[in-house]
Amino acid sequence: MSHSQDIAHSKDYVFSTETTPQTFTGNQGLFMEEPLIFEQDTPGLTGVDWPDVEVQDIYLAGLRRQSIDLPGLSEPQVVRHYTRLSQKNYSIDAGLYPLGSCTMKHNPRLNEKVARMFSDIHPLQPISTIQGALAVIHQLSNWLMALTGMRAVAMTPAAGAHGELCGLMAIKAALKARGEGHRSLVLVPESAHGTNPATAAACGFSVQSIPANDRGRVDVAALKKALNPDVAAIMLTNPNTCGLFETDIIEIAKAVHEAGAFFYCDGANFNAIVGKVRPGDLGIDCMHINLHKTFSTPHGGGGPGAGPVVLSKDLAPFTPLPYVVMTDKGFDLKEQAGNNDLSIGRLKGFHGQMGMFTRALSYMMSHGKDGLKQVAEDAVLNANYVLACLKNDLTASFEGPCMHEALFDDSFLKGTEVTTLDFAKAMIDEGFHPMTMYFPLVVSGALLIEPTECESKETLDQFIGTLKYLATQAKQGNKKLFHEAPRCTPRKRMDETKAARQPILKWTRKL
Amino acid sequence: MRYLAHTPARRKEILETIGVSSVDDLFKDVAVSVLNPSIEGLPDHQNEWSVEQHFRKLAGQNRSASDGPFFIGGGIYRHHIPAAVDHLVQRGEFLTSYTPYQPEISQGTLQYLFEFQTQVAELTGMDIANASLYDGATSMVEAILMAQRITGRKKSIISGGVHPHYAETAQTYAEFGGFSLECLSPHTTDFKLTPDTACVVIQYPNFFGEINDFRELAKICHNNGSLLVVVVTEIMSLGLLEAPGKLGADIVVGEGQSLGNGMNFGGPTLGLFACGEKHIRQMPGRIVGETVDKEGKRGWVLTLSTREQHIRREKATSNICTNSGLCVLGFTIHLSLLGAVGLERVAKLNHAQAVKLRDELLKIPGIKVITKNFFNELTVELPVAAEPFVESLAKDGILAGIPLSRLYPGQFSNQLLLTATELTSDEDIADLCSAIQSYLS
Numbered sequence: 001m002s003h004s005q006d007i008a009h010s011k012d013y014v015f016s017t018e019t020t021p022q023t024f025t026g027n028q029g030l031f032m033e034e035p036l037i038f039e040q041d042t043p044g045l046t047g048v049d050w051p052d053v054e055v056q057d058i059y060l061a062g063l064r065r066q067s068i069d070l071p072g073l074s075e076p077q078v079v080r081h082y083t084r085l086s087q088k089n090y091s092i093d094a095g096l097y098p099l100g101s102c103t104m105k106h107n108p109r110l111n112e113k114v115a116r117m118f119s120d121i122h123p124l125q126p127i128s129t130i131q132g133a134l135a136v137i138h139q140l141s142n143w144l145m146a147l148t149g150m151r152a153v154a155m156t157p158a159a160g161a162h163g164e165l166c167g168l169m170a171i172k173a174a175l176k177a178r179g180e181g182h183r184s185l186v187l188v189p190e191s192a193h194g195t196n197p198a199t200a201a202a203c204g205f206s207v208q209s210i211p212a213n214d215r216g217r218v219d220v221a222a223l224k225k226a227l228n229p230d231v232a233a234i235m236l237t238n239p240n241t242c243g244l245f246e247t248d249i250i251e252i253a254k255a256v257h258e259a260g261a262f263f264y265c266d267g268a269n270f271n272a273i274v275g276k277v278r279p280g281d282l283g284i285d286c287m288h289i290n291l292h293k294t295f296s297t298p299h300g301g302g303g304p305g306a307g308p309v310v311l312s313k314d315l316a317p318f319t320p321l322p323y324v325v326m327t328d329k330g331f332d333l334k335e336q337a338g339n340n341d342l343s344i345g346r347l348k349g350f351h352g353q354m355g356m357f358t359r360a361l362s363y364m365m366s367h368g369k370d371g372l373k374q375v376a377e378d379a380v381l382n383a384n385y386v387l388a389c390l391k392n393d394l395t396a397s398f399e400g401p402c403m404h405e406a407l408f409d410d411s412f413l414k415g416t417e418v419t420t421l422d423f424a425k426a427m428i429d430e431g432f433h434p435m436t437m438y439f440p441l442v443v444s445g446a447l448l449i450e451p452t453e454c455e456s457k458e459t460l461d462q463f464i465g466t467l468k469y470l471a472t473q474a475k476q477g478n479k480k481l482f483h484e485a486p487r488c489t490p491r492k493r494m495d496e497t498k499a500a501r502q503p504i505l506k507w508t509r510k511l
Numbered sequence: 512m513r514y515l516a517h518t519p520a521r522r523k524e525i526l527e528t529i530g531v532s533s534v535d536d537l538f539k540d541v542a543v544s545v546l547n548p549s550i551e552g553l554p555d556h557q558n559e560w561s562v563e564q565h566f567r568k569l570a571g572q573n574r575s576a577s578d579g580p581f582f583i584g585g586g587i588y589r590h591h592i593p594a595a596v597d598h599l600v601q602r603g604e605f606l607t608s609y610t611p612y613q614p615e616i617s618q619g620t621l622q623y624l625f626e627f628q629t630q631v632a633e634l635t636g637m638d639i640a641n642a643s644l645y646d647g648a649t650s651m652v653e654a655i656l657m658a659q660r661i662t663g664r665k666k667s668i669i670s671g672g673v674h675p676h677y678a679e680t681a682q683t684y685a686e687f688g689g690f691s692l693e694c695l696s697p698h699t700t701d702f703k704l705t706p707d708t709a710c711v712v713i714q715y716p717n718f719f720g721e722i723n724d725f726r727e728l729a730k731i732c733h734n735n736g737s738l739l740v741v742v743v744t745e746i747m748s749l750g751l752l753e754a755p756g757k758l759g760a761d762i763v764v765g766e767g768q769s770l771g772n773g774m775n776f777g778g779p780t781l782g783l784f785a786c787g788e789k790h791i792r793q794m795p796g797r798i799v800g801e802t803v804d805k806e807g808k809r810g811w812v813l814t815l816s817t818r819e820q821h822i823r824r825e826k827a828t829s830n831i832c833t834n835s836g837l838c839v840l841g842f843t844i845h846l847s848l849l850g851a852v853g854l855e856r857v858a859k860l861n862h863a864q865a866v867k868l869r870d871e872l873l874k875i876p877g878i879k880v881i882t883k884n885f886f887n888e889l890t891v892e893l894p895v896a897a898e899p900f901v902e903s904l905a906k907d908g909i910l911a912g913i914p915l916s917r918l919y920p921g922q923f924s925n926q927l928l929l930t931a932t933e934l935t936s937d938e939d940i941a942d943l944c945s946a947i948q949s950y951l952s
Contacts, residue, residue, distance in 0.1 A: 046853035093603030123777030132572030159833035198820035198830035300837030302610035304779030345683035350777025368556035
């Protein structure tokens with residue numbers, strides 16, 4: 001019997017109240033207490049050898065800097081500092097990371113290797129010297145259009161929310177071009193990501209919320225009622241943030257178009273349907289694709305991402321600058337708008353997230369169209385396995401099957417004095433990263449689990465076993481297990497209120 | 512398929528547990544008419560070697576900066592990145608972690624972001640900095656939006672010395688976001704402030720390489736109740752030049768690529784954002800703050816999130832969700848390696864090479880150096896058109912700067928922006944000058 005089975009089956013398991021053991025250094029074996037880099041300063045030291053050349057001040061406009069307060073360290077000190085910091089992070093490489101709506105899949109190292117083949121080129125080199133880079137962008141565009149069944153793709157947006165902005169700008173421009181610039185309303189389901197309403201507001205639209213029905217989908221009757229001549233667009237996530245395919249999506253698209261509005265789809269959950277369903281076949285007009293979700297570019301502790309936007313025929317003329325074009329002399333880059341050009345203009349510096357493009361294309365080519373379809377199927381398979389195995393222990397919010405993520409709410413914790421947050425923190429002690437919590441907002445105390453296609457049955461079984469064990473412990477009244485969690489981490493629960501009330505946002509030298 | 516975890520037998524076993532007979536039963540909510548389309552024109556899966564070879568072949572169709580003398584800058588710079596940087600950035604614990612929403616198991620990311628915020632505040636001479644935005648151009652737009660929130664005014668003025676990509680990005684946001692923007696022509700400094708001016712935006716050193724003392728302008732802005740936003744596209748310049756915060760800037764934004772990040776064909780990079788403490792609650796983007804855990808031990812958390820979209824939705828300060836975590840990591844490791852001593856030395860080396868470039872160029876008859884005060888970039892006037900000149904030198908293996916007409920169509924046709932860094936050798940400068948001489952003769 002394994003250790004975990006041993007514990008799970010032991011009725012008299014008692015939670016130990018022992019606090020962290022005290023050590024002379026404060027270190028706990030492999031967990032090192034690591035001071036800030038500023039606290040390791042040896043003035044005069046540097047980890048990079050550059051000669052100390054003399055420069056005169058004559059070309060500096062009298063603005064030569066007198067001092068800069070940065071710590072001096074040698075290379076080995078710096079390497080050790082960041083190595084120790086890295087060991088305080090959970091990561092996909094180390095374990096299951098089931099954050100719903102985030103698609104924490106394996107980041108292949110081939111991607112890293114090929115990305116670095118394109119790191120030493122400048123975006124403003126002569127076009128003749130960057131044909132390989134433009135070919136990568138062109139090829140990736142073709143993959144994205146083929147997989148989505150769409151006519152064009154805007155490659156420059158730097159992230160999902162940036163892609164949303166690009167899409168809404170294109171919609172606004174298209175409406176203006178046909179003399180309907182007065183349309184000022186964007187409809188957003190209440191289960192939407194926070195970026196959707198924030199983007200609509202940033203683009204000058206007002207936002208109206210659309211309720212969900214009791215099946216976790218958009219309430220089509222309420223939507224149709226809200227569609228009026230003032231509506232510019234609907235922003236809908238599909239599969240939605242409850243992990244469900246919008247059953248009525250084709251009907252929704254039709255109604256939106258009949259009302260003269262556009263259909264923006266948030267493609268954050270494209271991993272569930274890549275190779276299985278083309279958004280273009282559903283009637284959507286534009287959709288951003290988070291390359292850092294579906295196409296495995298690393299999340300990197302919160303970025304950088306990339307959010308290309310696929311566009312329908314009607315929106316294609318509004319593609320932002322710059323974009324790659326194929327000519328008989330090779331690839332060219334369209335950087336400036338011509339006289340009759342309808343482009344919405346430029347969205348960021350230079351030509352897009354090249355380092356993400358290479359990685360995503362490498363991933364797509366590795367999988368091929370056959371493998372990508374398998375990705376979607378396995379992602380959906382794994383999520384449904386989790387749903388099927390846990391539906392009697394946690395509370396499934398909606399009837400299955402689900403898509404790539406399984407949504408539970410906190411009804412199973414009712415009366416236990418254990419919250420979703422406590423439950424998540426106890427998972428940390430068991431070696432798992434928690435799922436997405438308290439999102440979507442349409443259910444109470446949401447727990448949104450997205451295992452991705454990369455997880456084996458063995459890992460899922462251990463995860464499922466752990467959640468069953470924790471649910472049982474909560475129901476049996478073992479509150480301490482949750483309220484004191486996490487216990488096995490370099491830091492215990494953090495005082496987030498103090499952080500917000502008395503903000504300390506940088507290190508300050510103590511005098 | 513090497514990234515997938517199931518055998519066909521295993522899939523069948525899982526389907527049985529779920530209680531369905533085929534995987535398409537799980538897709539029953541999708542209309543049959545749109546399920547499993549035939550996708551044209553895409554290949555099937557390939558092994559690692561085949562994919563690698565594909566990219567190697569494409570990479571071979573580029574000319575890399577290190578293949579010969581290289582003088583391009585203009586917002587993306589070629590600097591030496593110590594080997595330790597990329598090694599550490601690629602540690603899986605950094606590379607494959609998410610936004611640090613669970614602080615107890617994300618102290619590594621949180622601590623380096625806090626250290627980064629401290630470094631950016633020090634470099635820029637501002638009170639506080641956020642944990643980065645997408646890039647320099649979008650950071651500048653966010654600064655303009657923030658200035659509008661703070662002042663309650665809707666109009667902003669962008670100097671003609673600001674990077675044209677940045678100004679164009681702001682124009683797009685202004686057109687669709689409904690605010691008013693006045694973009695001055697290059698080389699004009701006639702800022703006509705009015706009572707509805709939220710901010711004036713300048714670049715330091717400016718796009719043409721010129722360093723302007725903006726202390727007077729800061730006073731004019733402040734007397735008008737407007738903010739001064741200072742853009743820095745070459746962050747390494749702040750190793751030698753006075754911090755903009757010391758010269759009267761209210762918000763300092765910029766591009767951090769020069770430290771720890773390759774040129775990467777222009778992306779991804781990292782947007783820097785720093786401001787005064789009093790404006791903290793109007794600042795966009797993620798912020799890390801210090802706190803304690805329940806045992807009283809110091810640690811870090813994401814904080815002030817009531818500004819952000821996931822809480823405030825349409826009332827958020829910005830729609831931004833992603834930052835540039837890995838690029839920040841490269842930046843902060845590189846700067847930690849340099850320290851005060853290394854940063855000053857590498858900055859001086861940049862300037863020294865730019866001075867050499869200037870002196871050598873001036874020996875060529877017919878060449879004029881327009882930039883007077885500079886860090887590592889110069890605008891040069893040739894007696895011939897710059898675009899064919901650059902094309903021609905590229906064929907000889909020299910990447911000789913940016914013809915300004917590429918960024919300003921129809922203008923400055925004979926002008927060239929040239930950059931020298933610590934990686935520009937004296938031989939590179941000699942090669943460039945002899946190539947110019949033979950082109951002109």
